[in-house]
Amino acid sequence: MTNNKTFDVIIIGGSYAGLSAAMALGRSLRKVLIIDSNLPCNRQTPHSHNFITQDGETPAAIAQKAKAQVLQYDTVQFHNDLALSGKKIPDGFEIATEKGDVFTAKKLIFATGIKDMMPDIKGFAECWGISVVHCPYCHGYENRGQKTGIMVNADRGFHIASLVSNLTDKVTMLTSGKADFYDLQISKFQHHGIDIIETAITEIEHENGHVKNVVFHNGEKMRFDAVYANIPFIQHSDIPVALGCELTEHGYIKLDPFQQTSVEGVYACGDNSNPMRSVASAVSAGNMTGAMVNKILTDESF
Template sequence: MNKYDCIIIGGGPAGLSGALALGRARKNVLVLDDSRPRNAVTHEMHGFLSRDRIKPSEFRRIAKEQISEYPTVQFAAETAVSVEGSDGEFMITTAQGQTYTSRKILFAIGKKDIPLPIAGLSDVYGKSAFVCPYCDGWELQDQELVIIAKGAGAFHLAKMIPGWSSRYAICTNGPDELTEEEREELRQHGVPVYDAPIRSIVSNDGKVERVELEDGTSVSCTGIFFAPQLTIGSELPASIGCEMKETGSVITDALGRTNVPGVYCAGDAGTEMYQAIAAASTGAMAAMSINGELLMESWNRSNY
């Protein structure tokens, strides 16, 4: 059985960036990816230098094509279901029945959406409803918007959205969970807040037209920003003993190292900063740290 220097679980920006760095460092790498990225719902990636407005599938295609020029990197369209072992001797089993061994592991498993119980939201998600103004605010600039969030999340978005549009309202889909000070500040800035439950989001071919509330109120809009509910893309980090945050992210240091020796994490799985370009950066940094660790281990094994 071939032992890899590193197995990367996940083939998004973090995993692909890590594979590129390790491939260029002449390390034997296997990338396991089931091709179910969270950004598959979107038509375009935004804010990624030299790749602004590219389709997510095209981004991955180009990345794999370029990485494939490095012969020590392999890809397998498989889903990792178990990880066992310890630093230097990890064993990964996939849903397809394959078993692989590796010296190091890089989790680049991302996050996944927990569907929100709002009728019509899935019809507009990725088309006219988004979660990040930095990613999609430009496309909705100066439009009539609705923020679907409550509490601190709603208040935070309310202060961000004016960078793209001054025409917006907040629908909290139930009790707003705002403080009285926050409510007063929103009133002073002329931001309408509707706390009735949402009956449905009305749209046409993915383009939102209005948000209808249970009390009969109809809030017109052509775009939505909402606070998602996320969970980590896989339970594998926790299964091998990685410490986790309350948010569901893996706890890492600045180089992607977890508390488990030989196990690294990069991208959305280890942060709440959900940007493709940031994920790619953390993937590269983790890969360099992994390479450094492998080099030191080889150095220390050398006979003089």
Template sequence: MINNQKYDVIIVGGSYAGLSAALALGRAIRKVLVIDSGRPCNQQTPHSHNFLTRDGHTPAEISALGKSEVMKYPTIEFLADHVNAVSGENNDFEVFTAMGQILKTRKLIFSTGVKDLMPEIPGFADCWGISVIHCPYCHGYEYKDQITGVLANGDTAFEMALMIYNWTKQLFVFTNGKSELTDEQIQKLSARNISIIEKSFQTLIHTEGYLSSIRFTDGSSHFLNALYARPPFEQHCEVPKEIGCEINAAGYIQIDDLQKTSIPGVFAAGDNTSRFRSVSAAVAAGGKAGAFINHELVAEDQD
């Protein structure tokens, strides 16, 4: 089904970065389509923090409010769909969706986020974003002074433990197997009474995502309120990679200071481009992408 109208910008992904980009472009009176499949990575996180005016609100509440504000601008449209492919070049892209739509646009923004890859530990995925957490700035205050673990090894475990020690002194490092920490690192952690536990995980015991303990493969257990972890991830949408956007060594879409990818006319913003995963960072990146796309459109229209 071919849609004959041509958009100035199609935004793939309608969460915080995508909505923020749409807001900037709507206020620039650009014809914009936001395509979103409704699968945010933080969908089971109970509260979002560290974002001015909305601290403690649910991610869904913030998204819904953002969408309601963006929808006030008449040049912005929304489509509930999934983008399967993109072809073409700068100022002449075609976007193909799962529902059979073929849409034309001058520019593209991918604000598609990332997908966390859960370890094969029963209970981990159920607790992810609730009491198994990735960011002390987003969730640390709610677990301050509580019994907390770091699930990591080597340098990552050492760096995370030193950071999280500021939020709680009841801190343990779980290496889930043989420790890879150096003698010097172990000494520095021990000086702060941070214990290193090398036992292998069997399961996480929880109630509706809230941890109570870890059970180890030797049958023992350890009481715990919160567990920090950094599981691996993959891009939620493979289309940027498929059209040639450079992916850096860390697995993020490579962008420049203007949110441009390596493909002319294609921009990216949000968790798919940055280690700093927060609502505030995504909103800032989206607004920046929208503004610089508008500047690029203005410049091209003068040629």
């Protein structure tokens, strides 16, 4: 239970971006409350990669270590709860939570992440983040040399294929419908021995989240060791939009160069506002956001 109800900054979301922002603010003696519901989008991912000093560590271990370090700063508090609503008040903002608490702050930071929308493919959700993955930089090295499917069409699929082809020569495009590639892209696929299969996928057979076979609508199967996918998402929290924050055409929270949303006093960082979806990127964005918010608070009081 958090007894104090008034803060300089409320950070909604206590994963990598939120904790990083909190550290920057805590080191400047700002009174900070982190509200987190403990549902990170990578909770199923076994290992985090491409993050210097933490390569190969579990996402949960990174978050736990970060939280312990952040809470060493006396002005930072952590509240396990779900933020349900927010509103503008004369001196800042008010946040109400699922447990019935109401907190106020001069500034808000949303580090709430995004929620992946799973396709209607049996076994997909169980494999997501384990062997059905989104990023060659996060997962590609571990799947080097493996038989790899790419469930992405059009330019995005071509881009991922070009990156993955440097890691394995066993690549197949799985478009689940008519392939949408330019002639030049198709010729490059042919040059690199990359086949295109347009048959719809109905199931991913797996063992504890590790892909074994992709099953097609016609009943045929094809063995794969890893599959890349690009799936739609929604904002994990609807509070930013309710406050008036604009989204980009791709569904991310729109930011200015200083991490501020379209609503003055409201900031965002991490996956909710940045397509570079990685732990390292989230930490970097959080650090920047904490510094920016501290500067604004300083400018207002100095």
